[in-house]
Amino acid sequence: MLDILSDDVIWRLFRYLDVKSRTRFAAVNTTFYNLFNKWEDVLCCSIRVDGITLSGKGFILEVDQHSESIIVPLLKRCPLIRKLAIHDENALRNVNSNVLHNLLNVHEIYISSNFFTDSRYDSVIESLFSFSKLHLLHIQQRYNDDKCHRNIICERQVAKLTSTSLSDIKLQGVVVTGSVLKLFCFKYQKTLEKLCLLGALIPSEDAPICFQAINNLDHLTCLTLAPSLYSISTTNKAFFKNYPSLKNSKMLKLVAVYVSKPDISQLKLFLQQILPSNVEQLILYDESYRIAYQIEQELNEFKCKIHFCRADDIIIDSYWMNGKSELITHTVWKPPYKINTYLPAMVSFFFFFSHNKI
Structure with a gap:
């Protein structure tokens, strides 16, 4: 009966089969093997320690308790994956990183910040950063992990990024030096539109380097x-000899900043001297809500809309992860910061200014 059906109709039926049924179906004969050996309808892949979620337009497939013997052939069968999430660094612990080189259509990657704990994962990072079509890079903290000072992004890793068109970068749960951020901004000066650093730890002494690098981004709209x-x-007044400025960021529309010690005068200075006039929305993470009370009568006088948020860690699961995301979508790396004496030699001196005088 299948002989009288067109390939298009068979494909429509095939999309509803689970992974085992797809494999068996492809083994029926040579015609079916040629037709179904590659699963070109799978566009998203979410890899966890306990399983894999594959999805495409209108369907989701689950593979539980995956192993090297499963993940390698699965990735080889799905050459058109556009979105790739790796929720745990241990998910690929027994998998040769070269298998990732077969994925030539990846546009978005979401990976755990623990990949940057030590050099054991360098080969995996290099493979992930080799996707030439990449336009979104999100490094995110796992929901059950604490923020770790040992998760450090290095310049040599950033240099491995082969994409020339990254437009959305999120760095959270990782330490980012001024030189690393400068390299990110230099590589993607013409393309970067969204830069999320709220969940990162950056040396306060690198503020001049970082703000200068951010100012050089031509199309940054969200920071x-x-x-x-x-x-x-x-x-702030005692700490900053010269306040940083974002006045050159002419495209900037949305900015989010943490409120460490509420001060209405510092907020006004931030709006008037640091932010460009084109900013339309300012998000303040003020857990005390004191600034909200202080400026309640003045809100209408500000040119940009001001919103107040809590600093809670949250997960907003994308449909293609099928409710099983383990990566925090939004988190704030706020003070006080723990002193870590085991930083690698390449980070010889960190002065993480907490505004609480560590």
């Missing part, structure tokens, strides 16, 4: 600042 880099605080 969230790491609390260790800048926050609204009563101690």
Whole structure:
């Protein structure tokens, strides 16, 4: 009966089969093997320690308790994956990183910040950063892990990024030095539109380098600042000899910043001297809500809309992860910062200014 059906009709039926049925179907004969050996309808892949989620337009497939013997052939069968999420660094612990080189259509990657703990994962990072069509890079903290000072992004890793068109970068749960951020901004000066640093830890002493690098981005529209880099605080006046500026960011529309010690004068200075006039929306993470009360009567006087948020860690699951995401979507790396004496030699001196005088 299948002989009288067109390939298009068979494909429509095939999309509803689970992974085992797809494999068996492809083994029926040579015609079916040629037709179904590659699963070109699978566009998204979410890899966890306990399983894999594959999805495409209108369907989701689950593979539980995966192993090397499963993940390698699965990735080889799905050459058109556009979105790839790896929720745990241990998910690929027994998998040769070269298998990732077969994925030539990846546009978005979401990976755990624990990949940057030590050099054991360098080969995996290099493979992930080799996707030439990449336009979204999200490095995210796992829901059950604490923020770790040992998760450090290095310049040599950023240099491995082969894509020339990254437009959306999120760095959270990782330490980012000024030189690394400068390299990111240099590589993607013409393309970067969204830069999320709210969940990152950046040395306060690198503020001039970081703000200068951010100012050089031609098309940046959305920016969230790491609390260790800048926050609204009563101690800013004593800390900053020269306040940083984002005045050259002419395309900037949305900015998010942490409130360490509520101070209405510092908020006004931030709006008037640091932000460009084109900013339309300012998000303040003020857990005390004191600034909200202080400026309640003045909100209408500000040119941009001001929203107040909590600093809670949350997960907003994308449909293609099928409710099984393990990566925090939104988190703030706020003070106080723990002193870590086991940083690699390449980070010889960190002064993480917490605005609480560590």
